[in-house]
Amino acid sequence: MSLLCTLKNIRLSFGPKIIFDNAQISVSVGDRIGLLGLNGKGKSTLFKILTGDIIPDHSSPPFEFNKARGDGDENKRFSLFYVPQELPLEGLGNITLKDYFFVFYPELKIVFEASLHQFEEMHGWDMVQNYESYLKYFGLEDLNFRVRDLSGGEQKKILLSLGLSSTANLILWDEPTNHLDIETIKLFEDELNSTAKAFMLITHDRFLLSKLTRKIFHIQHGRIESFSGSYTDYLSFLEKSEQSKLRLLDKLKNNLEREQAWMRQGIKARGTRSKKRVESFLGLKERVSTIKSEAKRNLDLTLQKSNRQTKVLVSFSDLTFAYPSQPTLFENITGEIHKGNKIGLLGNNGVGKTTLLKLIKHELSPVSGSMKTADNLQIQYFSQKRDEMESDTTPYLLLGDGSDFVLLPDGTKKHVSSYFESFLFHRDDIHRPLKTFSGGEKSRLQLALNLTKIGDILIFDEPTNDLDLETIQILEEKLAEFQGAVILISHDRAFLSTVTNKVWLIENKKLQNFEGGYEQVAPYLEVLELERELADESRENPLASVSAEAPKSNVKLNNKEKKRLETIYEDIESTEAKTKIIEEKIANLDFTKLSDPKNQELKILTDAQGTLDERLLFLYEELEDLESRNT
Numbered sequence: 001m002s003l004l005c006t007l008k009n010i011r012l013s014f015g016p017k018i019i020f021d022n023a024q025i026s027v028s029v030g031d032r033i034g035l036l037g038l039n040g041k042g043k044s045t046l047f048k049i050l051t052g053d054i055i056p057d058h059s060s061p062p063f064e065f066n067k068a069r070g071d072g073d074e075n076k077r078f079s080l081f082y083v084p085q086e087l088p089l090e091g092l093g094n095i096t097l098k099d100y101f102f103v104f105y106p107e108l109k110i111v112f113e114a115s116l117h118q119f120e121e122m123h124g125w126d127m128v129q130n131y132e133s134y135l136k137y138f139g140l141e142d143l144n145f146r147v148r149d150l151s152g153g154e155q156k157k158i159l160l161s162l163g164l165s166s167t168a169n170l171i172l173w174d175e176p177t178n179h180l181d182i183e184t185i186k187l188f189e190d191e192l193n194s195t196a197k198a199f200m201l202i203t204h205d206r207f208l209l210s211k212l213t214r215k216i217f218h219i220q221h222g223r224i225e226s227f228s229g230s231y232t233d234y235l236s237f238l239e240k241s242e243q244s245k246l247r248l249l250d251k252l253k254n255n256l257e258r259e260q261a262w263m264r265q266g267i268k269a270r271g272t273r274s275k276k277r278v279e280s281f282l283g284l285k286e287r288v289s290t291i292k293s294e295a296k297r298n299l300d301l302t303l304q305k306s307n308r309q310t311k312v313l314v315s316f317s318d319l320t321f322a323y324p325s326q327p328t329l330f331e332n333i334t335g336e337i338h339k340g341n342k343i344g345l346l347g348n349n350g351v352g353k354t355t356l357l358k359l360i361k362h363e364l365s366p367v368s369g370s371m372k373t374a375d376n377l378q379i380q381y382f383s384q385k386r387d388e389m390e391s392d393t394t395p396y397l398l399l400g401d402g403s404d405f406v407l408l409p410d411g412t413k414k415h416v417s418s419y420f421e422s423f424l425f426h427r428d429d430i431h432r433p434l435k436t437f438s439g440g441e442k443s444r445l446q447l448a449l450n451l452t453k454i455g456d457i458l459i460f461d462e463p464t465n466d467l468d469l470e471t472i473q474i475l476e477e478k479l480a481e482f483q484g485a486v487i488l489i490s491h492d493r494a495f496l497s498t499v500t501n502k503v504w505l506i507e508n509k510k511l512q513n514f515e516g517g518y519e520q521v522a523p524y525l526e527v528l529e530l531e532r533e534l535a536d537e538s539r540e541n542p543l544a545s546v547s548a549e550a551p552k553s554n555v556k557l558n559n560k561e562k563k564r565l566e567t568i569y570e571d572i573e574s575t576e577a578k579t580k581i582i583e584e585k586i587a588n589l590d591f592t593k594l595s596d597p598k599n600q601e602l603k604i605l606t607d608a609q610g611t612l613d614e615r616l617l618f619l620y621e622e623l624e625d626l627e628s629r630n631t
Contacts, residue, residue, distance in 0.1 A: 002028060002029050002068065002076050003026055003027070003028050003029075003066075003068055004027045004028060004029055004031075004067075004068050004076070004078050004169060004170055004198055005026070005027050005050075005065065005066060005067050005068060005078050005170070006024070006025070006026040006027075006064070006065075006066045007023075007024060007025050007026075007049070007050075007063075007064065007065050007066075008024045008061075008063070008064040008066075009022060009024065009056075009059055009061050009062060009063050009064060010022070010023040010024060010025075010049065010056050010063060010224075011023075011056055011057045011059040011063070012042075012045065012049075012054070012056045012057055013057065016428070017429075018222050019041070019042045019045055019222065020042060020045075020046075020056065020222050020223075020224075021221075021222030021223065022059075022222075022223070023219075023222060023223050023224045024224065025046075025217060025224050025226065026226075027170060027198055027200070028198070029075065029076055029169065029198060030196060030197070030198055031198040031199075031200075031214070031215055032198070032199060032201075032212055032213050032214040032215060033198070033199065033200040033201065033213060033214075033215045033216070033217055034201050034203070034209045034212075034213035034215070034216050034217070034231050034234075035200055035201060035202050035217045035219070036216060036217065036218045036219070036234075036468075036469065037218060037219030037220065037468065038219075038424060038440075038468045038470060038471075039438055039439075039440025039441045039443070039444060039466065039467070039468045039471075040437065040438045040440060040441040041219050041220075042219045043202050043219060044174065044202070044438065046217075046219070046224070047082060047172050047174060047200075047202070049065075050080060050082075050170075050172060050200075051080065051082050051172070075169060075196075076169070077169065078169065078170065079167070079168040079169050079170065080168050080169075080170045080171075080172065081162075081163065081166035081168035081170070081171050081172070082172045082174070083159050083160075083162065083163035083171065083172060083173050083174060083176060084159070084174055085174045085175045085178060085439070086155075087147070087155040087156070087158055087159055088103070089147070089148060089155075092147055092148055093148075094146055094148075095146070095147055095148075096143065096144050096145060096146060096147065097135055097140060097142070097143045097144070097145055097147060097150075097158065098132065098143040098144060100147050100158060101127075101128055101131050101132075101162070104162050105127075108122065108124050108127075111124065112124060123167055126167075127165055127166070127167060130164070130165035131161050131162060131165040132161075133165075134160065134161035134164050134165055134191075135157065135158070135161045137161075137187065138157040138160060138161065138184060138187065139157070139184075140154060140157055140158070140161075151349060151350065152179040153179045153180055153181065153184070153349040154349070155179075156176075156178065156179045156180055157180075157184065159176070160176060160184075160188055163176070164188075164191050164192075164195075168197070169197055169198060170197070170198045170199065170200070171197055171198070171199040171200075172199070172200050173199060173200070173201045173202065173203070174202050175202055175203055175204070175465070175466065176188065176201070176203065177203060177205050177208060177491060178462070178465045178466070179349075179462070179465075179491075180349075180491055181347070181348045181349050181491060182346070182491050182493065182525065183348060185205070185208070185491055189207075189208060189211060189212065192212055193211065193212060200217070201213065204464050204465075204466075204467055204468065204469055204472055204492065205491075205492055205493070205494070206231065206469065206492075206494040207492075207493045207494050209231035210230060210231050210232045213230055213231045214228075214229070214230060215227065215228055215229070216229070216231060216234045218234075311338055311339050312336055312337070312338055312339075312374070313337045313338065313339060313373065313374050313377060313456055313457055313485055314336065314337040314360055314371075314372070314373050314374070314377070314457070315335070315336045315337075315371075315372050316333070316334065316335055316336075316359070316360075316366075316369065316370060316371045316372070317334045317369060317370055318332045318333075318334060318368065318369040318370070319332070319333045319334070319359065319366050319368075319369035319370070319371065320332060320333075320366060320367045320368045320369055321352070321355060321356075321359060321364070321366050321367055322367055328367075328509060329351065329352035329355055329509065330351075330352050330356070330506060330509045330510065330511060331509050331510075332369070332510075333369075333506075333510060333511035334511070335504060335511055335513060337360075337457065337485050337487070338485065339456075339483070339484060339485055340483060340484075340485065340501075341485045341486070341501065341502050342479065342480070342482075342485075342486045342488070342499050342500045342501045342502065342517070343485070343486065343487045343488065343500065343502045343503065343504055344488050344490065344496045344499075344500040344502070344503045344504070344517070344518050344521075345357070345487055345488065345489050345503075345504050345506075346503060346504065346505045346506070346521070346525075347505060347506035347507060348507075351506040351507070352506055353489050353506060354461065354489070356504075356506070356511075357381070357459055357461075357487065357489075359371060360373075360379070360457075360459075360487075361379055361381060361459075374456070377456050377457070378454060378455045378456045378457075379455060379456065379457045379459060380450065380453050380454075380455035380457070380458050380459065381459045381461070382446075382447075382450045382458070382459065382460050382461065382463065383461050389434055389442065389445070389446060389449070390434065391433065391434050391435035392433050392434070392435065393433070393434055394430065394431050394432060394433055394434065395416075395420050395425070395429065395430045395431075395432070395434070395445060395448075396416055396420075396430045396431055398434070398445070398449060399416050399419060399420060399445075399448060399449060399452070400416035403416070404416055406419045406452060407452075408452055416430070417430055419448065420448070423444050423445070423447065423448045423471075424444065424470070424471065425441070425444070425445075439466045440466045440467060440468055442466075443465065443466040443467050444467065444468075444471055447463075447467075447471070447475070455484060456484050456485065457484060457485045457486070457487065458479075458482065458484065458485070458486050458487070459486075459487045460486070460487070460488050460489070460490070461489045462489060462490055462491070463475065463488065463490065463495075464490060464492045464495050472492075472495060476495060476498045476499055479499045480498065480499055486499070488500065493518070493522075496517075496518035497517070497518045497519055497522075500517040500518045501516070501517045502514065502515055502516075502517060503516075503517060503518055503521040505521060505525075514604075521604075555629065556629060557626065557629050557630055561626060561629075562630075564622075564626065565623075565626045565627070565630060568619060568622060568623050568626065569623075571619055572616070572619050572620070572623065575612055575615050575616050575619060576616065578612055579609065579612045579613070579616065582605055582608050582609045582612060583609070585605055586605050586606070586609070
């Protein structure tokens with residue numbers, strides 16, 4: 001594959017902090033790259049180097065940024081588009097979704113106002129049309145709506161539309177799925193999976209990484225390690241490397257113990273003091289220390305719990321809520337929170353997830369129904385915002401409140417520097433002002449602050465946003481071990497699968513309870529998506545609902561139908577595979593436990609099976625029609 005760009009001799013430091021030390025990368029046409037690394041170690045900085053917003057330090061040999069010219073082939077010429085985490089909103093005024101395109105492309109606006117012919121030559125009309133098409137694809141139908149009045153999730157959809165409609169050959173995506181619901185993430189995933197453009201992806205969504213990436217860049221110790229293969233392949237590689245590293249460490253430790261025993265002996269017992277052997281011993285100590293520091297580090301995430309023995313912490317029944325002069329969010333919903341529940345709270349943006357949490361915390365009162373909580377219930381709510389952390393304060397003042405020790409809820413004390421380091425920070429950063437920390441570092445620091453608090457129920461609102469994968473995986477383990485109750489609002493499917501043992505789904509103003517965690521509700525969500533697809537197909541193609549007995553058209557295939565004939569086989573294979581999975585799950589059910597009225601698994605699976613069968617029948621009929629006219 002031909003190269004789009006290469007970056008060599010990247011050296012960059014901010015004061016004493018070294019970001020890159022002689023790092024290098026190469027990007028080829030069509031590359032699908034996942035960019036990994038701890039927060040604050042250079043992921044966003046690498047993006048800024050690629051965009052030209054940051055120039056690496058002067059060095060010898062000098063920094064090189066080689067860009068492909070394409071030699072007349074536009075698809076092989078280096079061009080880049082950066083999609084930031086947040087939508088720039090400063091100075092927008094009353095600008096609409098339609099006009100926001102020109103906010104991101106001010107140079108095109110100048111051309112548009114000066115010469116429509118030149119605007120067309122720069123593919124301006126195509127880009128505008130694709131941008132508006134993607135907005136509608138993601139559910140933003142009113143293009144005259146003011147951008148500033150949109151929710152965070154809706155604003156994120158504008159960024160997706162801008163990135164997907166770009167004509168650049170390398171797209172940089174910085175946490176594209178933050179604030180999005182699972183349905184929108186799947187739509188975005190499908191689009192990115194079908195693109196021929198190269199892209200580089202910073203994300204904590206492991207499902208997205210596993211499905212989309214074919215190459216991994218991992219920033220470690222100032223270098224950028226390149227791995228050819230998917231994210232899943234890379235995890236397997238790391239696991240094998242970790243095992244090899246531990247075996248080597250074990251061997252070195254044995255050698256070290258033997259050499260230490262020799263060093264402790266007196267001069268007479270040792271005979272002559274071998275300078276070479278002493279140097280070997282010191283080198284061995286350094287090597288063991290290096291390998292230990294590179295081994296997988298653990299965060300000290302001790303989730304503090306009360307000693308409450310109460311089983312039912314919260315119960316509500318026939319709960320209805322609506323804001324003044326607004327439509328009803330949900331009505332007559334019922335649920336309970338038990339000690340040990342790990343609840344995933346799901347639903348599209350705007351259905352009332354955060355409102356339900358406010359009702360549980362008694363920050364709002366229902367229109368009707370009852371809400372009961374255990375006496376002296378302690379709820380800790382960890383929001384996405386970092387308002388409690390002042391930008392001029394330091395981790396030392398934040399965590400220790402001016403003391404050298406952090407007082408933990410179980411009564412123990414830990415030195416503030418040790419506690420700070422246990423969250424993968426460097427000890428030297430403890431007196432840095434928070435305004436110098438990256439977004440991910442602030443999230444990790446907020447986690448350190450939050451986990452000093454005691455609670456019967458821990459509520460996390462998008463806890464994985466801005467966290468690196470290493471931190472997320474450790475947080476998963478600690479949440480799974482926590483004996484109290486946990487409620488999670490999250491779009492991270494891997495995170496939900498690992499942590500939850502129960503799911504609440506808000507849909508059509510109702511609350512559905514699933515007792516088996518996200519793994520159980522996943523087939524149901526798949527059914528909902530398929531039903532929507534079938535409904536969309538019926539609207540777009542009224543003939544799709546016509547009986548199979550209806551006479552077939554003799555009209556030849558148009559270009560769109562020919563393209564569909566090429567892809568329909570994959571759709572059939574995919575649907576058949578899903579059907580097989582559902583059939584296997586039904587066959588493996590323990591039917592002795594299905595008498596429990598709370599157990600909805602059989603109903604979910606049979607509903608899914610019925611929808612998939614209907615989908616397959618439609619696909620077979622569509623294939624028969626297309627093949628009969630492909631002559």
